[in-house]
Amino acid sequence: MKSDPTFLRDLHVGAEFDAQLCMNCGTCTALCPLGIELMPRKLFRRALLGDREGVLGQKDTIYSCLLCRLCEANCPAGVHIAENVRTLRVALNRELFGLAEA
C-alpha cells in the first residue's frame, strides 16, 4: 500500500479525528451489531496511513454503520468511533459524491 501523507488533509479531516488513539483491542469489532464486516480499527488504520484506495474502497462499510455508539461507549481508549465514522462520511460525501457541507 502506498501511503499518501496528504490524504487526511485533502479530506479536510482535522483534529476531531482521533483514531490514532486506538490501541487495536478489538472491542468495537466484537460489539458491533453489524458483525465483522465493519471494523473501525482497520478502517481507521488505513485512513491514518493515508491509504486512499483502502478507505474509499470501503464506502459501503462506512455508510452501513448505524452510529449506535455501542462500540464507542465501550472503547477503552476513548476513541470517538462513531464521530470518526461520521467525519469520514462527510469527507466521502464531498470526495466521491461532490456534496457540499451543510
Add this chain to the structure above:
Amino acid sequence: MTGRRIGVVVCQCGGNISDYVDTEKVRETIEKDADVVSAQVQMFACSDAAQQDAIREIREKKLDGVVVCSCSPKLHTATFRAMAERAGLNPYQYTQVNIREQDSWAHTHDRGGATQKAIHLARAGVARTALSEPLEKIRVETLPAVVVVGGGVAGLRAALELSEMGISVHLVERAEELGGHVARWGNLFPNDKVGRELVHGLISAVRARENIAVYLGAELLEKSGRLGAFQVKLRTRSKETVELTVGSIVVATGFEPYAPQAGEFGYGLPGVVTLPEFKELLATGARPLAYQGRPVRSIAYVYCVGSRESPDRSGRTYCSRYCCSATSHIATVVNGLDPSVRQYHLFRDIRTYGRYEALYEKALRGGSVYLRYSEEDPPSVTSSDGQLVVKVKDRLLAGEEVELRPDLVVLVTGMTPRENSELTQALKLPVGKDGFFREVHVKLRPVETVMDGIFIVGAAQGPKNVAESVASALAGVSKAGALLMKGYVNLDPLVAAVDPNLCLWCEECLKACPYGAVRPVEAGDKQIAEVSSLLCKGEGACVPACPKQAISVRGYTNEQVTAMIDALAQEAA
C-alpha cells in the same frame, strides 16, 4: 580443639530457612562440636530481640567468636559485626554462614540434604572463627577536595552540590566549554525546559562559586594514591601540568550519540538525519519546518537505531532509554511548529516509562501514527528520483507492506560509550560489556566503582536522561560527601599481608594484583613484597599466585581456609 569459646546462632528466617532445613537438628549437632559453648535457634536473628539475646550470650558465656547461620553475608554482615561490637567482641571474630540463598532456597526439594549441608557450612564457619584474630579497622584521613571529570549536566550539578557542602572542587572539562550535550538541545522533555538555558544557569552558578576551579580544554592524565588522598595530574589547555591532591574523584564523562554506518537505514541519503541532528535543526526554531531549503511536510522516525541489537551484531544490546521519550516529545514540538506535518513513528517497543507515557499520549493526540516493526524485519529506507521511500510491514494490517514517502527520515539513534581509553587507563576504571563504566551493583551500589573513592555518575555509567543523570550525580555527591566530610573513614582490615620470612620477592603477587597494591620494600638484606592496605581490596588474587605461601588475606588466612575445607569434608553426624 582450640580452646576457643564460640557461640552459634541458627536462624529460621521466619520459615525461609526452617521450612527446608531442620534448624533444631543443626543446633543440636553443632552444640556438641569442639569449641562451641553456646548454640541457639532464632526465628529472626537480625531482629532486635534476637540480637539482644546474642549480646547477652556473648557477655555471659565470655564468647570470643560468633557464627550466625542465616542469609547472604551481603545482607547482614554489617548488622552482626555491629552486634558483636556492641557486646564487646571484636567484629572480625564474627562469621556469617549463608544457609538461605546457598542452602534452603537452593534445595527446597530435599530437607535431609539441606540440613546436612547447613551442618557442614556451620562447621566451616566455626572452624574459620576458631582461628580468627581480633583486627583493627584501618583509619584513613580524607581531604575535603574532589576532582569532577566532565562538565555536562551531571558534572555541573555534582560540582555545585559538593561545593555547597564546603568541599573544594576541580572541574575538568575536555571540551572548550562546559555543558555537554544538553547545551545543544533546544526544548527538553518532560517539561520543555530549554537545554541551553538549563545548562547556562548551572554554569553561571558554578562560575559564582569560589571553591570551584574550572579547567577547560583539560584532561586527567594520571592518578596515584588512594581514597582520601589521590594525587592527580591534569594537562591544561596551555599544555601545562597541574598536580592536585584530592579525597575523591567523580567521573561524569557522559556518552556519545550512536553514529550510524553509511547506508544503515539509508543514512547518507539526503534527507536522512539522526535524532541529534534533527534536534539541533528544531532548536533553531525556524518555521515553516524545512531541511536544506526544502519544506518538510511529513517525517518518518525509525526507532532503536544502534540500540537493542542482537549480541552477534554488536555490544549495543541495551535500550538507550531516553530516545522513545525524546522522540515522542520532539513530535509534540513539531506539532507546535506546524500541526499539519504528518509524523510516522516506526518503533519496536514504546518505552516511555513512568510519567513519560504522557508524552506518547500527547504525540498520539497530535496526530502521530505509530507503526511497530520487528527486529527480524526492519524497515528499508531508499531514495527514488530524490524522493525518500520507506517500506515497513505494518503489524496492525496483518503484515501488509506500507510505503511511505516522507520528506525527512529521522534515525532515532541511541547512546554509546564515549571514547575515553586514556581516562579509563589512568583511573583503572572497570568497563562493562556494553562499554560504559561499570558500577559495583546496578541496584545496590549504582555510582560506586571497585576503586574506593572513585564514583561514576550521569550517562558515563549507562544511558540516562537529564533527570536520571542529575539523580545519579546527586547520589555520587552524597557518597563522596559521606567519605570526605568526617575527615576520615574506617576501612575493613581484611586485606593481604606478607610473611617477611617466607617472601622471596619473585613478583608473582605483583603481577596478579589488579589494583596495583603490591610493591617491593627493603627488609634487612633482601627485598620483599609489601601490600598497601589502602589499595588492597582483599580479593586474594595474589594468594594462589605465591609459590611460597607467603601472602594471605587477613580473616581468610591459609590456615583458616584449610580448616574450613576440612570441616566441610568432615562426615556429618
